[in-house]
Amino acid sequence: MFGTVTSKISTTIKTLAKIAPTPWVLIVIVVLGVAVAVVTFWLAVYPGSADINSAVYRDPTQPVAARVEDLLNRMTTAEKIGQLALVEKNSIHRKADIARYGLGALLSGGGAKPEFNTPQAWLDMVNEFQSYAKNSRLSIPLLYGVDATHGHTNVLGATIFPHAIGLGASRDVDLVRRIGATTAQEMAATGIHWNFLPSVDVVQDTRWGRTYETFGADSKVVSELGAAYLEGLQSRVYNASSVIGTAKHYLGTGDMVWGTSGNPNFKIDQGITRVDEATLRAVHLPPFAAAIKAGVGSVMVGHTTWNGVELAASRYLLSDVLKGELGFQGFVVSDWYGVYEIPGGEYHAVVTAINAGVDMVMLPYDYKSFTRYMWQALERGDITTERLDDAVRRILGAKFAAGLFNSASDEDSGLNQLGSAEHRELAREAVRKSLVLLKDTQHTLPLNKQTPRIIVAGSSAHNIGRQSGGWTVEWQGIDGNWIPGTTILDAIKNTVSKDSVIEYSLEGDFGSARQPADVGIAIVGEAPYAEGWGDSEHPTLTPEDLQTIAQVKAASKKLVVIIISGRPLDIRPYVDEWNTVVAAWLPGSEGGGVADVLFGDYPFTGTLPVAWPL
């Protein structure tokens, strides 16, 4: 065969040499002939490579559905498989693999930052990854996803809003919508268009380390606030692009049974949801229905199991209920490594999850083996090409709807907005509205700004890291003042009159011989944590915090206790000794919001988002 081809080529060249007037003309003819051959071969192997620049999918005036179909018809099987892979950015061996495997999405897990944690460095990092995708044959842009859990808080300098539990206490739909929109602006400024938020879990056991990521225990409140957050988050930002939201963690996460975690380090996170279907539908499904009505682009499957089935393997819940009954048109993404927790081996897990209704797999590590599994499954018919096309159609639909094919690379489209005064003022408003007055039997509040002497103490009085909690710069947060923001202590100092004296002691040591202060403020609570690392059988105050409160009480005429926590803490044995107690949840960078209410510039309006036994 090979000999025949070469002899034909040599005969052709000899014939051309006889008719070509000069050797140069012969060379030009041969080069042109080769070029035609290459293009012909390319078009044969890669249908749709021709006329790409004038293709329907490249035309922003065309309907999304038409653009999706045009692109889908141009894609090879390899390019389709790549769209189903979500890879964490530190697992990309060679950036060229992004185009080589046609990867659909990358993510930064909690704390996975560029070498220097600045907004510009984030934008540069994402644009570099994006450049490899856009230089691929069909220039299909990457989705880049993060957990902007309470603002774009992986990024140092971003506005740090109160965590969702505090927003649940505010019950303020408009406020939450504005926070979603502001978060999207700060994300898009760094080139990131996918947020794995909001959590619309309905927490039923507040020993769970992820309680603070939820809007609370009331399904209706969670539905309203989750939808509002998405309306804000997915609103248009720069160059007509927008951010894709993710309703998570489908379904029944928050109602697991203590001690059933599949992770040996955890107690309830990633555990078993043991509720009947009626409860699942009455309590946990409505927030997802509301999110779909709000146009959520993606839904994330939880790590939990229900009725003995890993959620990522549940065709009933993912396809029949979510996509069928609720009519979800976006794409389903699995949670971190969650697909491979389906028993029976990795190949079986991939086949099971894709056929159950998972469209994109948060691998998040090994895209090469995933690609191999997918090829095998398609060749064996374990996964049909129709199912592959359905998944790719959903993913591309979200990318087109977010304007990712339209926007030029995200040049500096507002980096100076991160942590802007306007955004921090919104965060401060949210802090004010999140505060819940648990008790004030002697009407100590509001405090007078002219109070002569106030003592302040406690583990969370001067600690931005504790105010912010987990998912802040680092996955597990940072205990200390390494993060920009205003501590509650500084906010108090900024609020009182110039004649007032504010004394601070971390442990409440103010010297017993002194005259009692007019007011003593003890600000105490939890150290930062995230996910199952925060599971706690008996959330309460530490002995050190209790000792601090006792010392402040002994050194002042009136005591105010402020609790900084991701969930209710059991204070029943002590609370009768305290006249005034405030729940401040995890307020974030704007401690000024606490002082605003403490000194009466604003009233207490927050109400409990979960039960707090007193």
Ligand code: GLC
């Ligand atoms: C985590 C969490 C999920 C998060 C994802 C990406 O394991 O369960 O909420 O969005 O991984 O960080």
